[in-house]
Amino acid sequence: MTGLHERHLAVSPDWLALYYRHPLELTHGEGRHVWDADGNRYLDFFGGILTTMTAHALPEVTKAVSEQAGRIIHSSTLYLNRPMVELAERIATLSGIPDARVFFTTSGTEANDTALLLATAHRGSNQILAMRNSYHGRSFSAVSITGNRSWSTTSLSPLQTLYVHGGVRTRGPYAELSDERFIKACVADLEDLLGHTRGVAALIAEPVQGVGGFTAPPDGLYAAFREVLDRHGILWISDEVQTGWGRTGDHFWGWQAHASSGPPDILTFAKGIGNGMSIGGVVARADVMNCLDANSISTFGGSPVTMAAGLANLSYLLEHDLQGNARRVGGLLIERLRAVGAGSPAVREVRGRGLMIGIELVRPGTDEADPDAAAAVLEAARAGGLLIGKGGGHNTSVLRIAPPLSLTVAEAEEGAEILGQALHAAT
Structure with missing residues (x-):
């Protein structure tokens, strides 16, 4: 040792x-x-x-960090922050969410925590749908919606979580079905679950489950779920902490594999955008993002240094x-x-x-x-x-x-x- x-x-x-x-x-x-x-x-x-x-x-990122650190390292969200506004503008456009608003955090856990805050406040409900085998972070709220026993460290939570099937294609009761029948079975499971509840706030789902072992449903599952969710007024949160920024190759965001439903109501991101700098965030349409009726700021979310890194990194990603x-x-x-x-x-x-x-x-x-x-x-x-x-x-x-x-x-x-x-x- x-x-x-x-x-x-x-x-x-x-x-x-x-x-x-x-x-x-x-x-x-x-x-x-x-x-x-x-x-x-x-x-x-x-x-x-x-x-x-x-x-x-990456020289472009290290240069941007160094130059920004030489000007000012920190200010908080109580002051105008040019790099934060510029990165928010770019992410809002890339998200595909209409009339999008962006809030920056310091991690994916905090981003998902914020998304849960927004969804429960907007819907006036503490009921959340999550996927079996999922992982969304290590905060008190994020752990409570994690459907992976290895990472779910406590069941004590202010949220009531109900788990839906479909995130794992090749295990479980529907594994032997064709993709089309698999989707139909998972939708029927969701419909049955909602028949025993009322006022669910949101479904949170990773398009590809990260900690769960890079498992994914057939393309189109979340579009089929969305039709059910919309009938009940339930929001869809797409956790793009691991799938965002083009990592899956076919799409820039993981939700786009289910694009017939349009963009999610709320999208969370983190990890790759900072290339190692601590950036997370939430994108939501304005009526959802603006539903909070109390003060809220971030001391470290949107730091000038991390935002400079994110801008340089995103530019490099797109240009190359x-x-x-x-x-x-x-x-x-x-x-x-x-x-x-x-x-x-x-x-x-x-x-x-x-x-x-x-x-x-x-x-x-x-x-x-x-x-x-x-x-x-x-x-x-x-x-x-x-x-x-x-x-x-x-x-x-x-x-x-x-x-x-x-x-x-x-x-x-x-x-x-x-x-x-x-x-x-x-x-």
Whole structure:
């Protein structure tokens, strides 16, 4: 155990988990690579939990941060803030939500917490629909709507949460149905649930479940849900903390895979927009955003420095068509990983879209999740020079792969090769 690890354990909560038997201290990064304190170089396929969206040490972002920090670092939302207004204007336009208003926070958890505040205030109800296997953050309210037992640390909450089926396509009672019948069954489940309630405020859903293991319903499920929700006046919150900014390749936002319903009433974002700087936020149509009848500000949301980073990062993303790169390189990577998975009896499924890919591991010959195998592959990949993540609703048995969106074809090939060797060695 290193001295830093011992110091960490002495001052940190027991539940503050670290990856690896011998945890890493990352000291610097460049492009799609990072280095540890011992000088080892790694290809980064996790990006600080999908947060280093464009590249490590992206010059455009570091320059914007440095220049803004040299002018003024902090002011709060009590003063006009040019970078905040400029970024809000761009996000409002990109969101697709008409007459949109934007409120900045410091994290995805806080963004989802704000969305819940808005929805419950607007509807005058504390009832929330959430998806099974979901994750929306670690605050008191966000934990209470998390449908993933591994991350739901308490049932004590002011919210009454009801869980809907549909976020996981290949497990559960409808797994064997066709996509069309799967959607119909999930809609029937929603209709039945609403028949036993009244005055539900909102449905919150990740278009692709992140911590849940990069699972997703068939395209169109949330459009079908929206028809039901609209009849009951229930708001739709799309949690885009992990799916936003083009990561899925086919779409800029995850909700656009269900676009026949139009944009959500509320959209939350975070992670990638700051490329490592702490930015989260909420977009909502004006009548929803303006429903609060008490004072509310943010001390740190919309900080001039983080907003400068967000503007530079978003500009780089759009100017270099990183969504298109995620589609092209992500398509190649998932093909390679499916070929790798076909040769391993431990691989149940390789799924995903764009540069958001999950590999679900099971005990060979069964459908039983194998978290020990996932942990072993994580270690073996690190030994081979590759950093990946893990998650899943079945005891963290899914390898999560989400590199920066500027990933090259050569790097995708390299990462797939290392991961194939790790799977072979560890399972």
